[in-house]
Amino acid sequence: MYFTDRKDAGRQLAARLGTIPDAVVVGLPRGGVPVAAEVAKVLGAPLDICVVRKLGVPRQPELGMGAIGEGGARVVNEYVRQAAHVTNAQLAAVERAEQAELARRAERYRGGRPPVELRGRTVVVVDDGIATGFTAKAACRIVRQRGAARVVLAVPVAPAEWRDGLRGEADRLVCVHEPRGFLAIGAFYADFDQTTDAEVLDALLG
Template identity: 50%
Template sequence: MRFRDRTEAGRRLAAALSGYRDRKLVVLALPRGGVPVAAEVAKALGAPLDIMLVRKIGAPGQPEVALGAVADGHRPIIVRNEAVISATGATPLEFNEICARETAEIERRHQRYLGNRAPTDLRGRTAIVVDDGIATGATMRAALQAVRSREPAGLVLAVPTAPPSTLDSLHGEADAVICLTSPDWFGSVGEFYDDFRQVSDQEVVDILAAAQPATT
C-alpha cells in the first residue's frame, strides 16, 4: 500500500477508525508530519484536533539514531533507549545536553503553534494519537506515555505505516493500535508516500487554525 500524500493517508486512516465516530474523541497529532494526516482523521470523525509535541533525542553525530525522546507536558516525559545509548557510547552529559536542546525546541513549537492556548482536557475522552508513520518508535512511545499521563478514557495509536517490530513494542502503550500497512521489508516512512515533502511550521499553524477548535 502506498499513499499519494499525507492527506490521502489521513483519509484512509479515518476510514479505518470509523468505528470510533460515536465516542467522545480528541485527535492528537505529532508535528509536523502527523498534522495533515490527523486533520483528515479529525474532520472525518467530527473530533477536535490538537497536537502532542515530542522530539527525538538523536545520537551525537548520528541525529537519525534515537537515544530516546522527550515529550511536552507539565513535567516533560523523557524516554531513554538504553540499548542504543550503550551501543553509541553516548555519555550522560551528551544525552542531557541534547535533551535540553530538544526541550527548548518543544517550547519554541509550543509558542509557535499554540501560543497561550491550554491543552485539551483528555479526561472522559478517547485520545487518538496520529503520526504520518513510525520508524523506531522512540518518539511515539514518549508521546503515548505523555498522553496517558493526562488520564484519557481510552488511548488509540493510529498511523498509516510502521514496521511490525515497532508496532509490537508499542502495543503495551495504547489500548488499541491501528496501522494500515506494516510490511516485513519496511525501510523508511517516506518510501510509502509519493509526496513526502517536509511540512512547515506555517502549514501546521494554518491547519490548526482551520480545524475545529479543541475544547477544554
C-alpha cells in the first residue's frame, strides 16, 4: 500500500508538486475531491470541481471507451469502442445517460455557486489515480476551454506508462507512484471506500 486514504494521498501529492503561484485546484468528483482538497490546503489555493463522466462499454461498464465533461468536452477511444463492437447508437445511448448524471452532479456539487474563475491562471487537475486516462484527458480539455493559462495534471498513482497517452494535454504531469503491473487504483490504498456526495460537499465548502 502506498496511501492510508485519499487525504494521505493528497498530502503526499502536494509535497511532490511544490510551490505553484496563483494556482486553482480542481478535483474530479467524487474520489478526486478529497485528494484535491488536501492539495489546495497546502498550496493555499481555491478549490473547485471538474465534473467528468466515464463512458463505459455496454454490458461491461467498468471498461472505459471514453469520457465526457462539462462544457462539451468529449474523448472517445475508437480502438476500444471497435474492439468491443459498440455501435454508434449504443455509444449515443451511453453518452445520454452519462450526460444526465453529469448535469445532476454539477448541480448537486455547485449548488448554484459559480465556478472559480480559471482564466489566465495555473490550474492543477487532481484525481485519486489514473487507470485509462480518459477522464483526466477530458478534464484537462475542460480547464483549457475555460481559459487556464497552464495546466498541471497531478495524481497519487498511475501506471508506469501513463504519460504516453497524456502528452500535450497538460503542461506538467505529476505522479507520486508509477508502479508496473498496475491493476486498479484501489489496490494502492488501505482505505479506498467510495466517496459520497456529502463528502464532496464538505470538502468544497471547507
